[in-house]
Amino acid sequence: MHTSAWRKKLISQKCLGLPPLAYLLIFFAVPTVIMLFASFRYAGDYGGLAPWYYYEQGSLSFDLTLENWQRLFESDIYLQLFLKSIAYAVLATLLCILLGYPLALMIARSPRRHRDLLLLLVILPFWSNFLVRIYAWMIIFSPSGALTHMLNSLLAVFGIAPISLMYSPTAVIVTLVYVHLPFMVLPLYANLEKHDPALLDAAQDLGASRWRRFWRITWPLSLPGVYAGSILVFIPVLGMFAIPELLGGTDGIMIANVIKQQFVESRDWPFGSVLSMVLTAAAVLVVLLGAKFGQQLGHSR
């Protein structure tokens, strides 16, 4: 009797989880595998993919190639592009920490009744449409806009030639930070609110200065939150194409732009798949590293 009830429970467990599992396997895992497979095929003459097998005279022959992967290593421009994209992502992440930390800290230290509202205020811009947020910065950076005029008049005072904010890596980085800031604030806050204020009080009683209290107590304790937020910023930034495309000009291109270009304009889907696989590998690596770091920090407490 015990075993049949236990088996019933097992079956119901499987039944419960099966629909979502099946759906995600079909629409997430399988397409990823297909993408890997596509990287070994030839591009179709007019877009899409060329057939991967031919059935001629009763025999099956395959039409696969390593040429797309070879192209990746032919010259170092793709490596440079990846490094540049990673650099942008690192810079954006650091800026997010710089801007997001004070905000998270303030919310965590506010009276409990205010916290939900303050958090909501942080989340709201994030939930506005992604393109709208980019568009807002296109207005701000516009060469005929107020900001550029002000900046250039200031530069003119120092005798520096006028610059354009639009179509530059600067515009890309600022917008990247703007769009992803809430991703940093939330995990940081989640960590900071758990800090025991008694620790800080004790340190103050022992005579530690404000700065020392922060640096020796708050910061180390918040590191897991910093890492969590960093991953949540770093990975999406690495895969961004819309922001560099609309604001980056000829210079601020990231790896996702080249991927998009392969699928839309150049119609070289296999090569696009190659680049996508590399991006996937990079993202997975970052997540695993982050998980490992997080674990280590957890252990050293």
Next chain:
Amino acid sequence: MKRKNRLLKISALGVYAFLYLPLLIVVIYSFNDSKLNAEWVGFTWKWYDKLFNNREMLTAARNSLIIASASALIATLLGTLAGMTIHKYRLKLLPGLVIAPIAMPDILMGVSLLLFFIMLNMSLGLLSITLAHITFCIGFVALSVQARMSNIDRSLTEAARDLGATPWQCFRKITLPLLAPGILAGALMAFTLSIDDFVITFFVAGVDSSTLPLQIYSMVKIAITPEVNAISTLLMLLTLILITLVAKLSPGALRS
């Protein structure tokens, strides 16, 4: 301590300003009586007027709503099942598969789904977009449900079982009502995410199917008129309402 608090408060307020100012500019200029987003000329409703007469925009809006409703519905069903399963049982595969679409950059999902649909010779359109949206919405619903479940007092269900209720009765009368805010919050989040999605939709949308974000994108690329500001303002308003609802229903859901 007081001085640091003020410095902290000021820098925090500065960041809030940084977050909201650009959006305010978009909203304000949607009422600007000038084709350019440069100087303020005068107040007008004409961009909103033009918007509602724009056939393509209205079709895109209709598509977005249809897709979002369908995606939210199915994702909520699947996500709730997933959330409950993850919470109850120590699984490895399901949590991974649920979180992965959220963790990975959107472009990868968009591209791989495009390849998938083309390989199946499926025509790209509302259906392909909906299927794609469900995939990443499941995760959010699951997280919301799971967070909610961990807040439900186990002793309630145990007490019910002790009193002789079957698992199904237990679920229907106790678990489900308690879970409801979490499920609803997840559904609303899924709906919002679906309406806002750009990157994935960009790759799997067919020819006849434009959604609001795709419409905005082509408007931004081709001819930036303040109509874009108008539609942006309306979208922000919609999102504001939806997310405030979520916050009221299930404060913990948003943090996950």
Next chain:
Amino acid sequence: MKNLLAAVALITVTPLATAATQLHLFNWNDYIAEDSVAAFEKSCDCQLVQSYYSSTEEMMAKLLAGASGYDVVVPTQNAVQALIKQSFLQPLDKNQLPNLKNSDPGFMNRSYDPDNTYSVPYAFTTTLLGYNEQQLQKLDIATNDWAVIFDPAVLEKIKGKVTVMDDAEELFGAALKYLGYSVNDRDEKHLREAQQVIMKAKPYWAAFNSSSYIKELTVGNIWVAHGYSSDMVQARADAADAGRDFSVNLALPKQGAVLALDNMVIPKDAKNKALAHQFINFMLDGKVAAAVTNEVGAGNPNAAAAEFIDAEIRQQTAIFPDAATLATLETIEASGSKERRLLNKLWTEIKVK
């Protein structure tokens, strides 16, 4: 009861009726006169549903990735070639096109579609330079020369104020012409030379832009744009309408340029073939065809349209090239997959570096 049935029948039939009379047109941006759209809708008592694209690549990618539902498409001649090869197009029923006689024979029976089995000329554009007259005059830059966008010495003066098309065939075509080669030259050595020219000029350009350069020119953010003649005409009109303190003009570089002949075609899986033919015939009428030129500023391959075209447009050689200029213009031919892969590879390298 009878009334109820009649009402139900009416309700169920009417949506079907309106659904049937929709013509789906896939066309370049801003490439049809608004009045023509309204006039056609009136004459056929139907609805014209338009979708747009801003590059041939985009159009091909969409059509051949399985997009269906278009009744009439307006591809450029090399795309027509590719579509014919892919057996994508429906042969036209000339009996339904009495206005075909209006078409200028000089633009018919071309190599990409002999006998015009599948396509009918719609309009043509050249890819040239649009520029801010006042700024370039001030800097004393000759505008009928590709050097404006390729020569670093010239670019130095207009750094950050230039955009070029985000289109491999167009930009390479311009660079090849600048070097004295044909736009269809796919010799790797020549292509790499062209790539070098592009790379040297790239740091001076603001952006690769195929879609919003009209606006950028009109607003004054950009002083030189590489783009289609019809777009530049629009920019010129827009700048005048907006009362700007500068004017926009267009110039065809002396080294030659790309000529694009756009055609109307019907995909095989079009739903309303009869209506599609009706539309094509409508557009072949002299007056309607002239409207495209007058409003859009594109060149016109329709002989009967000549008398309806505004005089000042008729005289501008950049839009209506004379024989001498016509000799320097070339159409892009569809290239084989190997050449396309090479071009794509070089183009990606340009974008990445």
